[in-house]
Amino acid sequence: MKTYFETPTCDECKSRFNNVFCSLTGEQVTEMSLDKNCSMYKKGQLIFYEGNRPSGVYCINKGKIKIFQTGEEGKEQILRLAKEGDVLGYRAMISGDPYSASAAVMEDAVVCFIPKKTFFGFLQGNSELSSNMMMLLSHDLKEAESRITGLAQKPVRERMAETILMLQEFYGLNGNDDTINASLSREDIANIVGTATETAIRILSDFKNEKLIELQGKRIKILNHSGLVKAAHIFE
Amino acid sequence: MAKYTGLEEIIKNYKDLIPLVFHKNELLFQEGESAKGIYCIESGNVKLSKKEANDGDRIVHLAAKGEILGLHAVVNRHNYTNSAVALTKTHSCFITADDFLKLIEDNNTYKLLVMKSLCSRIDTMENHINRISDKPSDERFADTLLMLVNKYGLNRSRELNIHLSLDEIASFTCTSKSYMKKIISDFSQRGLISFSGGIINIRNLPQLENIVNLSSKAALPS
Numbered sequence: 001m002k003t004y005f006e007t008p009t010c011d012e013c014k015s016r017f018n019n020v021f022c023s024l025t026g027e028q029v030t031e032m033s034l035d036k037n038c039s040m041y042k043k044g045q046l047i048f049y050e051g052n053r054p055s056g057v058y059c060i061n062k063g064k065i066k067i068f069q070t071g072e073e074g075k076e077q078i079l080r081l082a083k084e085g086d087v088l089g090y091r092a093m094i095s096g097d098p099y100s101a102s103a104a105v106m107e108d109a110v111v112c113f114i115p116k117k118t119f120f121g122f123l124q125g126n127s128e129l130s131s132n133m134m135m136l137l138s139h140d141l142k143e144a145e146s147r148i149t150g151l152a153q154k155p156v157r158e159r160m161a162e163t164i165l166m167l168q169e170f171y172g173l174n175g176n177d178d179t180i181n182a183s184l185s186r187e188d189i190a191n192i193v194g195t196a197t198e199t200a201i202r203i204l205s206d207f208k209n210e211k212l213i214e215l216q217g218k219r220i221k222i223l224n225h226s227g228l229v230k231a232a233h234i235f236e
Numbered sequence: 237m238a239k240y241t242g243l244e245e246i247i248k249n250y251k252d253l254i255p256l257v258f259h260k261n262e263l264l265f266q267e268g269e270s271a272k273g274i275y276c277i278e279s280g281n282v283k284l285s286k287k288e289a290n291d292g293d294r295i296v297h298l299a300a301k302g303e304i305l306g307l308h309a310v311v312n313r314h315n316y317t318n319s320a321v322a323l324t325k326t327h328s329c330f331i332t333a334d335d336f337l338k339l340i341e342d343n344n345t346y347k348l349l350v351m352k353s354l355c356s357r358i359d360t361m362e363n364h365i366n367r368i369s370d371k372p373s374d375e376r377f378a379d380t381l382l383m384l385v386n387k388y389g390l391n392r393s394r395e396l397n398i399h400l401s402l403d404e405i406a407s408f409t410c411t412s413k414s415y416m417k418k419i420i421s422d423f424s425q426r427g428l429i430s431f432s433g434g435i436i437n438i439r440n441l442p443q444l445e446n447i448v449n450l451s452s453k454a455a456l457p458s
Contacts, residue, residue: 035277055410069362069366077366077369079362079365091355091358093354093357094348094351094352094355095354095355095356095359096352098358100359101362102364123344123347123348124348125342126344126346127341127342127346127347130344130347130348130351131347133347133351134311134347134350134351134354135312137308137311137351137354137358137380138307138311138312138354139308139356140354140358141308141354141357141358141361142312142314142317144358144361144362144365145296145297145317145318145361146284146286147318147361147365148286148294148296148361148364148365148368148410149286149288149294149296168392174321194369
């Protein structure tokens with residue numbers, strides 16, 4: 001079956017002004033639009049694989065993507081989630097190293113590939129983009145640091161509460177029923193929290209019994225925000 | 237291990253560099269204070285730690301000669317996100333935040349080096365996250381020892397070229413102090429290491445590698 005699919009242009013991309021490429025000039029946007037390739041990915045498909053060498057960066061036009069590493073016994077550890085407007089693979093591109101993680105689609109996605117040459121051309125020629133990229137990496141580093149303290153110290157229950165709050169903040173709410181705008185499998189949630197799937201299911205049902213959240217299949221709705229913040233032990 | 241990116245050279249060649257010497261346990265900078273500049277370690281070892289909610293300190297990184305500290309805080313113009321304390325007498329050179337930002341302002345090649353340097357640190361952090369998550373404490377410890385051997389090397393008596401207290405080892409491997417003590421005594425009895433007064437002696441490297449490899453072999457997809 002062939003799915004009708006129209007290549008998005010960078011000009012018309014809704015995400016253009018809230019990602020790192022927002023500082024590109026009109027001319028550069030046209031150049032990027034001509035150089036890139038866009039593909040549609042189905043749920044579960046891989047965009048790049050840990051250990052492979054990058055040949056460009058990926059820009060998400062639509063959809064939800066997880067960045068993960070495969071650890072002990074093939075278990076996934078989800079490092080980050082991404083959504084429209086996010087750019088993927090820039091770290092491997094800049095450092096020249098193989099990908100340190102894989103990217104797979106969680107909800108059907110349209111992703112554009114920007115070749116290495118175009119990407120570095122922009123970095124060299126656009127001072128603001130270089131600065132933005134530097135800030136983005138600084139932010140990533142700060143996040144990685146915080147993850148270490150979070151992982152080391154917080155018990156699973158607190159990490160789960162934190163994850164649910166993070167999902168809401170990151171993906172926002174569905175306008176119709178106020179559920180979090182992402183349907184993640186229980187396994188994905190467990191892999192974000194860094195725990196076994198059974199444990200994740202148990203804690204989710206604890207939260208449900210405590211009326212902190214409501215579960216509608218894969219959808220999660222936060223019923224008691226302050227209760228969840230309390231459960232997450234967030235001080236900041 | 238920190239990858240050489242060339243940014244070190246550029247900082248070292250800067251005209252208004254301030255040389256600084258820190259004694260053991262002296263603070264280079266503190267988490268939360270506004271980022272006044274960037275430190276480049278010329279000799280010595282530095283630990284980077286973050287405050288935790290229960291008033292404890294979590295070591296997030298151990299830095300060695302050639303590493304650059306405070307870079308992401310300066311670039312993002314926010315406060316230092318961790319505290320840096322010298323583990324031994326440490327020589328470093330210092331460039332103020334304003335000087336550094338001016339230095340790279342109009343130079344996209346320099347900015348690319350900053351990016352590379354940041355990437356290298358993020359990789360180190362993510363490897364560390366992998367080391368400490370979802371593994372039993374003894375594997376975490378063995379894996380951490382291998383990383384330290386790789387990064388700091390051993391002297392002639394097969395002692396690690398970095399001295400760490402029991403507290404510091406426990407904090408870095410995310411294990412409680414009492415349990416860490418137990419693991420160290422277990423490793424000592426098995427003839428893998430010996431530990432006294434902050435000095436870690438590596439007595440059986442292949443066996444330590446085995447402990448780590450056995451678990452990663454199990455991780456290969458069948």
